[in-house]
Amino acid sequence: MTSILLHQNFNFVIALVLGVSTAFTILLLLLPSSYSPSQEDFIDDHAPPDAAADGQQHRRRQVKAKTSVQVVVLGDIGRSPRMQYHAISIAKHGGRVDLVGYTDSDFHPEIQGNSRINIIPIAPPPGFLRTSNRVLFLIIGPLKVLWQVWSLYYALAYRSRPSQWMLVQNPPSIPTLAIASMICFLRNTKLVIDWHNFGYSILALRLSSSHPLVRISEIYESAFSRLATSHLAVTNSMCRTLAVEHNVSASPLHDRPAPIFQPLTSTERSDFLSRLSETAQYAQDIQKGTWKLVVSSTSWTPDEDFSILLDALVSYSAAATRDFRLPRVLAIITGKGPQKEYYLSKINALCQAKQLQNVVVQTAWLSTADYALLLGAADLGVSLHTSSSGVDLPMKVVDMFGTGLPVLGWSDFEAWSELVKEDFNGRGFTSAKQLSEQLAELFGDDGSLLKRLRDGAEKECTHRWDDEWDIVAGKMFGLVN
Structure with a gap:
């Protein structure tokens, strides 16, 4: 009788070990690949600007990227000019860019067809998860966040190549900062937050400054901001607020017009x-x-x-x-x-x-x-x-x-x-x-x-x-x- 019990326990232990090891193996296989400084990362070299004018044939060649950046906006890329300008500037200086966001509108002309900028669309939430009704927002809001969590995680972890940097627009902060922080940890990527505003202050417009969700949002935003490697902000005033209220050191990067905006004759x-x-x-x-x-x-x-x-x-x-x-x-x-x-x-x-x-x-x-x-x-x-x-x-x-x-x-x-x-x-x-x-x-x-x-x-x-x-x-x- 004792030998039978020992045999059953032994089989159970073996099954448990096999189950745990199998689950761990599957988890390792499903984890996104991580960035390595030694990895080869190539981009197309631009032909000389006078290539067409001098009539010479210039072959496209590959050069090693100076850096790689995931530029992330949980919003419409076409309506996010600052993040588009970031992507254009990185590519212009020899970097490779994965530009991640919704694709509801046309992009900046310098992004369309740019071989150094890869567009990674995020699947938009279905229509029933969109509402401007305040009461329905409290019910539908969490469902929309769950949808955004999965679609953003999938886009960053599996549809984008490992990158040295991730530049994230804030707001929206929920769930962007949490997902971005997790992906950066898993992929050995440095997180940079570009502060356009505060997510909790925008949420207060829908609810009220005293609403518990607004306070939770502020705590969430402050906590995840400390996980970033670096910070940018659109004004000196925002930099001071980040330093005083969130103990975050940000560099001011004021918005300036892109070359496409020029006076007319x-x-x-x-x-x-x-x-x-x-x-x-x-x-x-x-x-x-x-x-x-x-x-x-x-x-x-x-x-x-x-x-x-x-x-x-x-x-x-x-x-x-x-x-x-x-x-x-x-x-x-x-x-x-x-x-x-x-x-x-x-x-x-x-x-x-x-x-x-x-x-x-x-x-x-x-x-x-x-x-x-x-x-x-x-x-x-x-x-x-x-x-x-x-x-x-x-x-x-x-x-x-x-x-x-x-x-x-x-x-x-x-x-x-x-x-x-x-x-x-x-x-x-x-x-x-x-x-x-x-x-x-x-x-x-x-x-x-x-x-x-x-x-x-x-x-x-x-x-x-x-x-x-x-x-x-x-x-x-x-x-x-």
């Missing part, structure tokens, strides 16, 4: 205004100055209160009825987002009520190239970014300055002065009434005020992305001496 402006469907019928009047072209870019989210611009345009329209010297206004709003349909219905109601008789409001979704030309052709830019944290800055203003376009923007937050110099390249407002008064002042005089702001914006546009990136991120990645 009068001929280029005329050609574009006549070509673009939204401006074609107003092109001659805009060039004469009897109409003014105002451009605003928005993501149609709660941190940009579009009703401020609508109220200001209603007031301006009424003022233009009383004062014949005020030109009519064509306002073009670009962008995509969850609140777009809501505001389109408001615009339609205002038109039917004849409150926008001297103003035409149009919406557009343009390619990067056409968006840059639209900014260059406009008379004035408007930014409605209100900043959930107070220490981030809107990229759209940087793009506007890149074309020499002066800006009126919401200024009631700490970091505003890092971007706009009052009465030099733009002006700030804190109410719809103030914005309406500024429109009337700039458009109603002899043009000298608007010209002064444009001159300041054109001086500002000399500061470019490459100049800023090379001395901060370029040195960090070891691509610039």
Whole structure:
């Protein structure tokens, strides 16, 4: 009897050992491959720029990449210009890039067809996991996070090659920072967080600053931030906040316009205004100055209160009825987002009520190239970014300055002065009434005020992305001496 029990126990132990070893072996086989400094990593060498001009044949050759970077944004790549600029700069300096994110929109022209940049799409959440309803968000939100956890993990661990660095956009921080930290640990990759804002401050817009989920999100964001090797931030103010509140040392890397954003000549402006469907019928009047072209870019989210611009345009329209010297206004709003349909219905109601008789409001979704030309052709830019944290800055203003376009923007937050110099390249407002008064002042005089702001914006546009990136991120990645 004893021998039988011993035999059974022995078989059980053998089965247990075999089971555990098999499971461990499977786990090892399923783990993603890790980065090794000695691994061979090659990219295509670019042909000389005069290759086509001199008529010579240049064979494509492979050279060893100076570094490799996973550039990660848990969002639409096409609507994340800063992360696209990172990818372009890394590739330009001889690095290999896996650009990971959603692919809902067109990419920057310098990314399309770039042999050094590999696009890794993330599977988007199904439609039933998307909602703007606050109550449903508390139920559907966790399910959406689970979907994002798996799709992001799969894209980073198995669809991307091992890389020396991983550069992650924050926010969104949940689940991005946790997944990125785990992948970097498993693959021997250095994690860099690029702070555009704070995830918990954006979540507070949906819930409230006192909501338990907001507090949990803040603790989560702070904890995982300490696992990163390096940090970048969009403003000096954000760097100070990270140091004081999260004990994180970040280097400021201010947004600057890419080369595609340039001032236009009068001929280029005329050609574009006549070509673009939204401006074609107003092109001659805009060039004469009897109409003014105002451009605003928005993501149609709660941190940009579009009703401020609508109220200001209603007031301006009424003022233009009383004062014949005020030109009519064509306002073009670009962008995509969850609140777009809501505001389109408001615009339609205002038109039917004849409150926008001297103003035409149009919406557009343009390619990067056409968006840059639209900014260059406009008379004035408007930014409605209100900043959930107070220490981030809107990229759209940087793009506007890149074309020499002066800006009126919401200024009631700490970091505003890092971007706009009052009465030099733009002006700030804190109410719809103030914005309406500024429109009337700039458009109603002899043009000298608007010209002064444009001159300041054109001086500002000399500061470019490459100049800023090379001395901060370029040195960090070891691509610039």
